[in-house]
Amino acid sequence: MDSLLNDFSLEQFLSPIWLSFKIAIVAGILVIIVGTLVGRLLARKNFKGKTILETILMLPMVLPPTVVGFFLIIIFGKNSFAGQAIEWLFKQPIIFTWTAAVIASTVVAFPLMYQTAKAGFRGVNLAIEEAARVDGANEWQVFRTISIPLASSSLISGSVLSFARALGEFGATLMFAGNIPGKTQTIPTAIYIAIDSGNMKMAWLWVISIVLISFIMLFAVQRKEK
Known part of the structure; x- marks a missing residue:
């Protein structure tokens, strides 16, 4: 153990874990809010082009993560309208920033939350x-006091799974x-670099950490469903 501690600092070990949690928490909040609202809307509404829209929303679940990353670079790159607007507003490009990591995690985690919420x-x-509407409740009241409580089991499962997906996002x-x-x-990126550089001790520690975290979250979901 002493030999292992001499190979790295505690800060070096904890930094990717803490950063992963911060990114996953922010991405998770965004995914929960947007996924819940969009899931509720598309669960009840039928319109022309709905199937195409839902297919687009679900694409990040089946596309290789590198393809998702490619599209994000195209959309938010320096030569894109969005990228130039962001650089003009914040005086720096969004690529290779903490915000970019949040966006990537949000995009890949969204389909899980959306699908379970729907x-x-x-x-x-x-x-x-409908009975609540007849009693005078508006749409927001129906959504907040009826729809969300009755769908809470699915929403909690979707939230945990989305957080876990955001935490493990790599490509x-x-x-x-x-x-x-x-x-x-x-x-995930720290594990990749550690293996690539031959630092298997660090790789193992991070692998064990994320496996334990993921196991605990999935175990909690299974317990909740039972």
Whole structure:
């Protein structure tokens, strides 16, 4: 153990873990809010082009993460309108920043939250929502006091799974945010670099850490469903 501690500092070990948690928390909040709202909307609305829209929303789940990262570079790169607007507003490009890591994690985690939220809202009895409207509740009140509580099990599961997915994001993050220690280096990218450099001790410690974290979150979801 002493030999292992001499190979690295505690700060070097904890930095990717702490950064991963911060990125996953911010991405998770964004995913939960947007995924819940979009899931509720598309669970009830039918319109022309809905299937195409839902397919686009689900694409990050099946596309290789490097492809997602490629599209993010195209959308937010220096030559894009969005990239130039961001650089003009904040005086720096968004690529290879902490914000880029949040965006990458949000995009890849969104489909999980959206899909589970939509399934949860579809399971809500329409008659109960309609009865609330008849009693004078507006749409926001119906959503907040009826739809969300009745779909809470699915929403909690989606939230945990989305957080876990954001925590473990690698490909899109590496391409879009890079691997800058203390700035954009998350647990997955730190593991990749550690293995590439032959530092298997560090790699093992980070692997064990993220496996334990992921196991605990998934175990909590399974317990909640039972």
